[in-house]
Amino acid sequence: MKLKKAKIDWDSLGFELVKTRSMYMATCRNGEEWAHGSLVPFGNIELSPAAVVLNYGQGVFEGTKAFHTYNDQISLFRINRNARRMHFSTKRLCIPQINSDFFVNSVISTVKDNLDFVPPYGKGSMYIRPIVWGTSPALGVRAASDYTFVIYVSPVGPYFKGGVKLLNLKIETNYHRAAPKGIGNAKAIGNYSASLYPLLKAKQKGFDEVIYLDSVAEDRIEEIGSANLFIYNKGILKTPKLNGAILDGVTRDSVCKIGSDILGLKVEETDIFLKDLFEAEEAFCTGTAVEVTPIGKVSYKDKCYKFNKGQIGPIAKKLQKTLINIQRNEIDNPFDWLLPIII
Numbered sequence: 347m348k349l350k351k352a353k354i355d356w357d358s359l360g361f362e363l364v365k366t367r368s369m370y371m372a373t374c375r376n377g378e379e380w381a382h383g384s385l386v387p388f389g390n391i392e393l394s395p396a397a398v399v400l401n402y403g404q405g406v407f408e409g410t411k412a413f414h415t416y417n418d419q420i421s422l423f424r425i426n427r428n429a430r431r432m433h434f435s436t437k438r439l440c441i442p443q444i445n446s447d448f449f450v451n452s453v454i455s456t457v458k459d460n461l462d463f464v465p466p467y468g469k470g471s472m473y474i475r476p477i478v479w480g481t482s483p484a485l486g487v488r489a490a491s492d493y494t495f496v497i498y499v500s501p502v503g504p505y506f507k508g509g510v511k512l513l514n515l516k517i518e519t520n521y522h523r524a525a526p527k528g529i530g531n532a533k534a535i536g537n538y539s540a541s542l543y544p545l546l547k548a549k550q551k552g553f554d555e556v557i558y559l560d561s562v563a564e565d566r567i568e569e570i571g572s573a574n575l576f577i578y579n580k581g582i583l584k585t586p587k588l589n590g591a592i593l594d595g596v597t598r599d600s601v602c603k604i605g606s607d608i609l610g611l612k613v614e615e616t617d618i619f620l621k622d623l624f625e626a627e628e629a630f631c632t633g634t635a636v637e638v639t640p641i642g643k644v645s646y647k648d649k650c651y652k653f654n655k656g657q658i659g660p661i662a663k664k665l666q667k668t669l670i671n672i673q674r675n676e677i678d679n680p681f682d683w684l685l686p687i688i689i
């Protein structure tokens with residue numbers, strides 16, 4: 347089947363919102379189940395100024411992608427992992443839990459209605475943003491009685507415009523993003539507001555992003571504001587173990603599995619101390635938006651440490667390429683990660 351495409355300059359897409367035809371919208375009262383939603387034209391929503399989400403940050407979201415694949419299908423990538431994380435995040439924030447079938451079916455409806463906005467094969471992807479908020483008003487701090495779930499989508503190109511960039515990161519010593527037993531492992535909107543000020547300060551000094559340290563001993567790396575971290579040294583690929591403060595990234599898990607099952611690397615989810623980072627041959631970060639992005643250098647206090655002479659390392663390069671190949675259905679692989687929705 348020839349898939350129709352919207353009139354968009356696909357080559358100039360970056361990571362900015364492009365409005366599409368429709369978004370999905372559902373509501374649910376506390377104590378009820380998420381059941382019925384519908385597609386509505388993409389547009390603004392109306393909220394009470396006393397809405398719990400606006401006052402107390404009761405909201406969680408997801409980020410996932412649809413791809414136009416090599417064999418001319420439109421496929422979702424590991425959507426069940428996002429469904430699982432949404433289920434976890436809603437529970438943690440006292441939002442009526444969104445079950446997997448409802449989540450996946452709603453995502454499929456939204457993508458199908460905006461199919462012409464999925465970039466052509468090889469030109470990017472459709473970013474999908476499911477988000478749920480506590481919308482009823484409350485003056486005192488408490489969970490809302492009413493909730494709204496929305497899914498909007500946007501065609502996206504590379505996160506960093508102008509090709510693969512090597513990140514220049516600051517290791518943050520003044521601020522934390524999250525703490526174990528807090529909400530760092532949920533995709534809660536408040537986690538992102540906590541990261542805005544450190545990010546602003548770092549950007550003013552010429553850094554791209556910050557690396558957060560663990561909030562107890564401050565000697566282990568955790569993640570950056572919107573992606574997980576990896577290091578590679580002496581044949582071992584390592585990523586910080588999930589400690590309750592770190593987001594369980596879908597790309598993180600994919601890179602671990604590609605590393606072990608395709609590249610034959612030893613993969614460890616473990617503590618990564620500052621010293622391990624400084625001595626690493628390669629470092630890179632992973633996320634739905636950033637895919638696999640190499641880190642060129644990190645600064646800790648007054649010292650700067652470079653990886654692979656400031657070039658993308660061979661392991662990061664292989665992982666980056668293999669992940670894209672799998673997402674576009676270009677290579678045989680042992681995983682069952684694509685869900686074709688248009689065949």
Ligand SMILES: Cc1ncc(COP(=O)(O)O)c(C=O)c1O
Binds near residue numbers: 570574593596633635
């Ligand atoms: C804080 C944080 N860590 C890690 C990630 C990477 O997660 P994923 O690979 O599921 O996109 C993200 C992005 O969604 C994030 O916001």
